[in-house]
Amino acid sequence: MDKRQLADFLRSRRERITPADVGLPAGPRRRTPGLRREEVAQLAYISTEYYTRLEQTRGPHPSREVLAGLARALRLSDAERDHLHHLAGQPPGPPPGPSREVRQSILDLLRRLPLTAAIVTSATYEVIAWNDLAAALMEDFSARSRRDRNLVRRVFLGPHLDGRRLYGVSDADAFARMSALHLRATAARYPGDPEVSELIHDLLTGSEDFARLWGSNDIRTVPALIKTFQHPQVGPVTVNCDVLDITDRDQRVVIYTAAPGSPSEAALHLLSVIGTQRMTTAVRP
Incomplete structure (x- = not known):
């Protein structure tokens, strides 16, 4: 375990994250860049004293559970998570979430x-990347928090406009049913992840509705290949919907295209x- 490099790495990752990135208020008296130590500790489910000792090279050998909590709190990439484990003298295991x-x-x-609207969703249906046309067709995802970019939250918990759910799309009820069943499989794959x-x-x-679907034993789902968005500016837009699985990341690329020569x-x-x-297609931390 390299305590000095571990401390430097934790400090550098902490200083790059803003409170807004993790849903915390900035406050009027924030003197240092990034998160405070107590905020990282809270997000990682460890004590502030324990985290402070790690940054001051006085901490004990962190467990896998502590490292997993720090990786989540600091929004580490897969490569950064592996590096954190190596610095702590722990061989990296499979991603915890x-x-x-x-x-x-x-x-x-x-x-x-x-001319194609496309998004990338995580295993929990969070929109983690998108292009300009997807933002124009659905919504400006860059203006939403991570929590509000989750499509399952949107379809079951709102906000609902004019009785429609999920951007006025025609298959909202079918998507709700399919996503609930898929989310059960996600929970089985990541049983220890607190965000899941x-x-x-x-x-x-x-x-x-979600509780009823969650408790059902029906595992059959029929994905919608064609759907219609009720757009407030250009009216109904009917598109083909194709999904490409990225199996090594447990992610999906959702592609919306219109029939050539059609009004859509x-x-x-x-x-x-x-x-x-x-805006630039980006992954938001």
């Missing part, structure tokens, strides 16, 4: 689809021009 790190090749793919557990708890306590293709072209605002 769903990966949110999108491969650069996938991000490049999204950028090269100017929190998501399921919120859905079970906040939605009778013209609507997508218009949205690609007016957009919401100019």
